[in-house]
Amino acid sequence: MPSLSDRLKSLGVKVGAQNLPSPQVNRPFSVENVLDGKVIPTHLGEAYAVESLFPNGYAQGSVPIQISHPLHGIADWIQEDRLRETSSTQIAFLDTETTGLSGGTGTYAFLIGVGRFDGDEFHLAQFFMRDPAEETGHLAALEEFLAPCSALVTFNGKAFDVPLLATRYLTHGWRPPFMEHIHIDLLHLARRLWRARLPSRTLPNLEYNILGALRTEQDVPGWMIPQLYFDYLRSGDARPLKSVFYHNAMDVLSLAALLNHTSGILADPLHARLEHAEDVYSIARLHEDGGDLQMAIQLYHQGLEGTLPEDKFVETLQRLGRLYKRQGDFSASIALWEQAAQHNHIDSHVELAKYFEHHLRDYESALTWTQRALKIIAEPGFNLYERRYWQAELERRLSRLLRKLHG
Amino acid sequence: MINPDNLLILLDHLRCSAFELPFKKDDRFGRLPAEQLAEFLQFLQDSGSLHHSGDQYFWMADQYPAQSISLRSASADQFILQAMHDDVPETVGQIDRASAFWMVHPGAVYIHEAQTYLVDQLDLDHNIATLSPIDTDYYTEPRQESTVSLVEKFEEMDVQGATKAYGDIRLVNQVVGFKRLRWYTHELLGYGEVTLPPTELVTTGYWVSLNEETVDSLRDQGLWRGDPNAYGRNWLRQRDQARLRDRYTCQICGAVESDRAHDVHHKIPFRSFRDERGNIDTNLANRLDNLITLCQTCHKRAETAVRVRSGLAGLAFTLRHLTPLYLMCDARDLGVHSDPQSPLASKRPVIVIYDQIPAGIGFSQRLFELHDEIMAHALNLISGCGCEDGCPSCVGPGGEFGAGGKQETLAILKALVAYNM
Numbered sequence: 001m002p003s004l005s006d007r008l009k010s011l012g013v014k015v016g017a018q019n020l021p022s023p024q025v026n027r028p029f030s031v032e033n034v035l036d037g038k039v040i041p042t043h044l045g046e047a048y049a050v051e052s053l054f055p056n057g058y059a060q061g062s063v064p065i066q067i068s069h070p071l072h073g074i075a076d077w078i079q080e081d082r083l084r085e086t087s088s089t090q091i092a093f094l095d096t097e098t099t100g101l102s103g104g105t106g107t108y109a110f111l112i113g114v115g116r117f118d119g120d121e122f123h124l125a126q127f128f129m130r131d132p133a134e135e136t137g138h139l140a141a142l143e144e145f146l147a148p149c150s151a152l153v154t155f156n157g158k159a160f161d162v163p164l165l166a167t168r169y170l171t172h173g174w175r176p177p178f179m180e181h182i183h184i185d186l187l188h189l190a191r192r193l194w195r196a197r198l199p200s201r202t203l204p205n206l207e208y209n210i211l212g213a214l215r216t217e218q219d220v221p222g223w224m225i226p227q228l229y230f231d232y233l234r235s236g237d238a239r240p241l242k243s244v245f246y247h248n249a250m251d252v253l254s255l256a257a258l259l260n261h262t263s264g265i266l267a268d269p270l271h272a273r274l275e276h277a278e279d280v281y282s283i284a285r286l287h288e289d290g291g292d293l294q295m296a297i298q299l300y301h302q303g304l305e306g307t308l309p310e311d312k313f314v315e316t317l318q319r320l321g322r323l324y325k326r327q328g329d330f331s332a333s334i335a336l337w338e339q340a341a342q343h344n345h346i347d348s349h350v351e352l353a354k355y356f357e358h359h360l361r362d363y364e365s366a367l368t369w370t371q372r373a374l375k376i377i378a379e380p381g382f383n384l385y386e387r388r389y390w391q392a393e394l395e396r397r398l399s400r401l402l403r404k405l406h407g
Numbered sequence: 408m409i410n411p412d413n414l415l416i417l418l419d420h421l422r423c424s425a426f427e428l429p430f431k432k433d434d435r436f437g438r439l440p441a442e443q444l445a446e447f448l449q450f451l452q453d454s455g456s457l458h459h460s461g462d463q464y465f466w467m468a469d470q471y472p473a474q475s476i477s478l479r480s481a482s483a484d485q486f487i488l489q490a491m492h493d494d495v496p497e498t499v500g501q502i503d504r505a506s507a508f509w510m511v512h513p514g515a516v517y518i519h520e521a522q523t524y525l526v527d528q529l530d531l532d533h534n535i536a537t538l539s540p541i542d543t544d545y546y547t548e549p550r551q552e553s554t555v556s557l558v559e560k561f562e563e564m565d566v567q568g569a570t571k572a573y574g575d576i577r578l579v580n581q582v583v584g585f586k587r588l589r590w591y592t593h594e595l596l597g598y599g600e601v602t603l604p605p606t607e608l609v610t611t612g613y614w615v616s617l618n619e620e621t622v623d624s625l626r627d628q629g630l631w632r633g634d635p636n637a638y639g640r641n642w643l644r645q646r647d648q649a650r651l652r653d654r655y656t657c658q659i660c661g662a663v664e665s666d667r668a669h670d671v672h673h674k675i676p677f678r679s680f681r682d683e684r685g686n687i688d689t690n691l692a693n694r695l696d697n698l699i700t701l702c703q704t705c706h707k708r709a710e711t712a713v714r715v716r717s718g719l720a721g722l723a724f725t726l727r728h729l730t731p732l733y734l735m736c737d738a739r740d741l742g743v744h745s746d747p748q749s750p751l752a753s754k755r756p757v758i759v760i761y762d763q764i765p766a767g768i769g770f771s772q773r774l775f776e777l778h779d780e781i782m783a784h785a786l787n788l789i790s791g792c793g794c795e796d797g798c799p800s801c802v803g804p805g806g807e808f809g810a811g812g813k814q815e816t817l818a819i820l821k822a823l824v825a826y827n828m
Contacts, residue, residue, distance in 0.1 A: 004414075004446050004447065004450050005450055005453075007414060008414060008415075008418065008450070010607075010609050011414060011415055011609055011765045011766050013415065013418065020452075020453055020454070020455050022452070022459065023458065023459065023460065099466075099467060099468075099469060100468070100469040100470065100471070101469060102469070102470075102471045102474075103471075104426065104471045104473075105426060105427045105428075106425065106426030106427060106466035106472075108465075108467075131460050132429070132458060132460055132463075132465035132467070133460045133461040133463060133465075171428070226469040227469070229467075230455065230458075230467055230468070230469075233458050233467060
């Protein structure tokens, strides 16, 4: 009888690596010898953690790690009133390194970096699962560390870190210790704030572009991390893991700096003295979507005073025009739409046509705006799908106007 | 019906289970023996998916194993079907590797969501079949050549007139060409050639091998078609005369003989000249106007068009359509192969029915158990059929000039069924 592996191969199973060595004990380069951590006893077995303290005022790039602004702007954004009463010492910054990036039950959080403010210092603990058999202690230690906290700050934690950790607790039959916590996922906020300006909103990108921090060569790209852990489990050699600890520490520190930065902007956006007009535009949209129209109008005006790229400039004119229209201030709207129309903005043409047709019953002017719009969309470079969309709408308007004009 | 112990299905199940919860030392899995489970866990550890620590096996791979399981077939090796619309490819579907060779070979007509496509290219390196949406008045049917060999016999038992067995077999299959057939009338419009590497399928099969006694009795009745033809004493002369008359040129494609003598083909099959006593008038059968010179390729085609259906082939046809009813499966889930001199049973005549699924999913064992019932049913079906000599409802249709093989098939079944009903 051929071996199982040969039988599977003859059935076309692509087995890949074969006959990998069994896990080994590597004493000279064990975790304990390579990393500067300590064993933490828990009621469910041992855990292992590397802890570091950062003094008050320590900066990640140009942004200090502290809570220097009131959090009401953030509280508005996440619609969570409890955050207004939360002190900085109750906030935990959390980031996990896992054995898989796609998630699912069989994915372990082998390194959990979590930081909180403790007196004057920022206390970072990195809980490391030396072996999957140690997971109960690993999770119990995290639970103890999180005990004083009632809020979590993560980057994509709503979709990734928190459900993954919750599954780990549930697998062992325990209640996850953070289900009632306030959760600030900075990824979502970062997307809203910097979508207009930055092509990528990953944490390392924000670190570089927003915080002005640069990682050293010690860093490792996220996609390599699971394999480094698998290699460690096989070889027992913990040295390559140092880069994973560095990566994780940087992530947690950046979370703290990023919360400080964004809470500052949201606390008083009009006086945040933002360098980039795109950011002003983004914050204006954030307030428009949140229903604070007065703030949005002021911010859009502030954006128009800066240097916006053409598409954002035109969009700002159009949005501002619509906000004024909602308030019944048509003269302000008309001026903005006419300005936008000069930039061939179709939506503004339509708004003008509507205004002349329905409010002033000036069908000639409405016809002129409609025809101008039809001419613009017929130009060769115009986007095909947008043309199809506008074509139907504009032609309907055109025939109605012609009917009204010529009976 | 699914056999949960099919190696491929089992491997994927174990991967998914290990992903959900670590295996512990004395864990069981279905009806899998403990030592075999241990062998699988070791395999998964050796290939880097599991980490053994303490008495547990932890999933340690950056994979989501359920994702690599295909619900359409046991193997996850998929080809994508790309239809070209104005040079822009659009993926219209997927097909597993084994099916790709015979369903989307170059030149095949493939039907997907009521649209007919012509296959332009089958890229075996990148698992892509390129199709063009096109309206055709024909469909295609692949021509395949298969050989079967034994891997391991699980069980064998002597039965009435034969021996039944089941076990692992290796099927080497090659798509060598295809027929173009007109829609609705099934009129043969022509042939196409295909150059594709052979594919190998290791699966489980059930086979019946006729014993010496049965074959002898069929021979005595003049109903055995498995022996090589003896064309009679005048054959060599007549053959050479036919080639000379046809100027050593294939009368279909016009190819002239080069390093190999062309074949000479009986327009009306030689076997059809058999009289009631089983004797053949060779002067009549081998007369020059019944002979035609054909190159080897054209000859093969002519043979498939004018088929003299042997009893073995007739029985294979019947079983192909009968067995799915017992197994509650699709006819395409099974493959049927007949061979008058099979390597499965020391050159004895064999009919083998196999699972069209790598490693098999349990059909073969079931057929082995149902042998008597199925043969009796087949005999009943054919003897009760009102056709003269073969039709699609029993042993399959005979060719235009061919013989249907109904009588021959019945003779085999009578030898295989203990109590004729």
